[in-house]
Amino acid sequence: MTGSRRPAITFIFITVVLDVLALGVMLPVLPELIKEFMGGNTARAAEIFGVFGTVWAGMQFVFSPVMGVLSDRFGRRPVILISNFALGFDYLVMALAPSLWWLFLGRVVSGIAGASFTPASAYIADILPREKRAHGYGIIGAAWGLGFVLGPAMGGILGSIAIRLPFYAAAALTLLNAMYGLFVLPESLPPERRRPIDFRRASPVGSLKLLRTHRELFGLATVNFLYYLAHQVLPSVYVLYVAYRYGWGDRTVGLTLAAVGLATAIVQGGLVRPVVAAVGERRALMLGLAGGAVGLILFGLAATPWVLGAGIVVSATMGFYGPSVQGLMTRRVSPSEQGQLQGANSSITGITGMLGPGLFSVTFAYFIGSGAKHWHLPGAPFLLAALCLIVAMGVAWRATRPAEAEALEAA
Secondary structure, three states, rough: OOOOHHHHHHHHHHHHHHHHHHOOHHHHHHHHHHHHOOOHHHHHHHHHHHHHHHHHHHHHHHHHHHHHHHHHHOOOHHHHHHHHHHHHHHHHHEEEEEOHHHHHHHHHHHHHHHHHHEEEHHHHHHOOOHHHHHHHHHHHHHHHHHHHHHHHHHHHHHHOOOOHHHHHHHHHHHEEEEEEEHHOOOOOOOOOHHOOOHHHOOHHHHHHHHHHHHHHHHHHHHHHHHHHHHHHHHHHHHHHHHHHHOOHHHHHHHHHHHHHHHHHHHHHHHHHHHHHHHHHHHHHHHHHHHHHHHHHHHHHOOOOOOHHHHHHHHHHHHHHHHHHHHHHHOOOOOOOHHHHHHHHHHHHHHHHHHHHHHHHHHHHHHHHOOOOOOOOOOHHHHHHHHHHHHHHHHHOOOOOOOOHHHHHHOO
């Protein structure tokens, strides 16, 4: 990585950290703030919080391809910087929100501005050669892990001082990062590689059509769907699961979630590069899926916290998946389509964000409620998520077979 690229990569890293922090900082304080607006009605506040989460994921689904297409036309720099400034001001709106409707508007804008992950990922594809992209996306993955650690921790600590203080802190950090980007972020997409806006590509359905242009691309998109659906199990039921099974309180839950994020950050920030160099992107991808499946099975069968701890360590190998699949997918599209590709991938993530919470929470409720009469299995959601990854392994192995093997099979 050349010296001129390092400040830009640092800025992209911080941007992704703050995008994830935008979600994580809300987890400890947003339900309580909603509860205040609802007059202390916990049940009603829980319902509203669920609506907020679905709307946030919906905004990601709709606007991720828009961000990608805009960055393909106008360049990555303006889209990323405008998104950062918008997210910072949005935090201020939520900090000052006088009513529930203002808070809801803030979550809508947060979902839109937080879609800057799309042009940020395309930026990595622009500035790194193909053989180094997996490492670059490993850095982005480490940013996700770090944001997942810092978000809930910052929200919990600052929220204990004043419930709106986390919003002010997030606003200050995001706006400072945006101003830093004005000086250090060069444009990565030259004018000759840009393409006119096609509003069919800017829609979620239009962006997803790109994934059908190549057999391997479509297969990996299917794997992405299964992987990110499985990934929804943690934010959907983890807190309820460990409270039900072990009687853990907020402090222990927060520390173990921080451990999940830290383990993932270590894998993606420190191990992706040597592992991909040693075994290649295809095998690293399979390793991530297999390790994730084993880790989730340990989660689901964890009769004791020690088994759960082993699951956290083993499931951290899922960190090999994201950088490897990004490296494989970015090779299959042109430079002017990188934004559209990242928008399509983010749309898939948005779909799973809308489906996963309902799927896994209903599964959890069934196997500790009416279904428990026949088979009491509180870890059922994690076992279902592991099944998704096992199916994904089969699809991925077939989709990424070398062309020579396919030709021999056809003959």
